[in-house]
Amino acid sequence: MKNKKTAVFDGLLGDNTVLSALMVISPVIMCGSTLMNAVALMYAFSAITFFSVLIGSFVPKRLPYAAKIIIRAVIASIVYIPVRTVAREFFPDVITRVGIYFPLLAVNSLIVVQSETKFARMKRGTMIASLVFYILGFDAVMAVTAFVRELLAYGTINGRLVDADTLISGLGLPFGGFIFLGLLCGLYRKVRSVIRRENSETGGDGNVSGN
Amino acid sequence: MFLVTELVTLLATNLILTQALGTSTLFIAAGNRKNLLWTAITITVFTSVGSGAAYTVNRLLPNGLADLTLLFYTLIVGAIYVLFLAVLYYTDFASFATARKYVHISAFNCAVMGTLFTITERAEAYPELNTFVRFVLSGAEAGTGFILAAFILTAAYRKLNSAKVPASFRGFPAMLVYLGLISMAVYALR
Secondary structure, three states, rough: OOOHHHHHHHHOOOOOOOOOOOOOOHHHHHHOOEEEHHHHHHHHHHHHHHHHHHHHHHOOOOOHHHHHHHHHHHHHHHHHHHHHHHHHHHOOHHHHHHHHHHHHHHHHHHHHHHHHHHHHHHHHHHHHHHHHHHHHHHHHHHHOOOOOOOHHHOOOEEEEEOOOOOOOOHOOOOHHHHHHHHHHHHHHHHHHHHHHHHHHOOOOOOOOOOO | OHHHHHHHHHHHHHHHHHHHHHHHHHHHOOOHHHHHHHHHHHHHHHHHHHHHHHHHHHHHOOOHHHHHHHHHHHHHHHHHHHHHHHHHHHHHHHHHHHHHHHHHHHOOOOHHHHHHHHHHHHHHHHHHHHHHHHHHHHHHHHHHHHHHHHHHHHHHHHOOOOOOOOOOOOOOOHHHHHHHHHHHHHHHHH
């Protein structure tokens, strides 16, 4: 049985937002092709999700399910406004490039679905710690995806040209994003199952299993 | 020939295959054919009605308050969500108890919100699309595109989940690669 301490870290590896549950994958596929996009989206996702879930945790539990979902979505839409204002200062070009995927981060499954099914059942302290790791899980996948796709598709790292012999331009396109994420997801599952097997053989708590 | 042209157009403008919008929802619902069909139909209702309402919001919202667009779209979707549940409650109470836990997945997702934003973006680029009827039709088209993508995924669902696929790639990873290949074909169509 998984203990509480290790369950808090699940969001990073064992139950990764993107790779395990395939949540919030549209921005990763469409915008995770350069590190510049990735950094702006990581900031927006982290800020919107953290504050929305945190503020949403004060929504009375006795309210009807539908009302809670709507209130949480409205909170996220309000949190989005200052986040966008700040982003306009720091990432003016990226905001234009990312387009509709920036506001779409506010209706991500972590806020709308997971906040009710998972976070609402936790104590506030545990919830915050767990939420931080779920956010870091998304950020890590976004960073890795953007780094590899930018390097292989454009031969650059954060916009700087590197000495790459072979370029796969398709990786920078949406279909490349689908395929890359599929392969990354398969690799992640393989690693997770190996760690889980090792944990069970050595009598560990199997905290990487996640689900 | 007309049908083929329409099908190609629908594929080429498909929001899932070209913009990855609603992919998570598609995967959540993919486990059950009946679920997938109902999710797709519900999304079509939300995109069609929501697009009509989005047109009204776009007309009324001053340019200086563009950052509030998301908030208003969320309120629109919230209102449709409540209306949808109310209709379900009074027409088919047996289904209501089961459906109320799933309808929100069809309501608050990238497919619906993305459709509203995409249609608005297109209307800004092509003023002739900036009419109420065009908004509703585009919303319905996006929903139909979702149904088509759901159909494409369902066609291969069993094979992608079969024992022949390596355990690590079975299910979601294989479905992602599969959608990637379909998306590549659609990219060639464009």
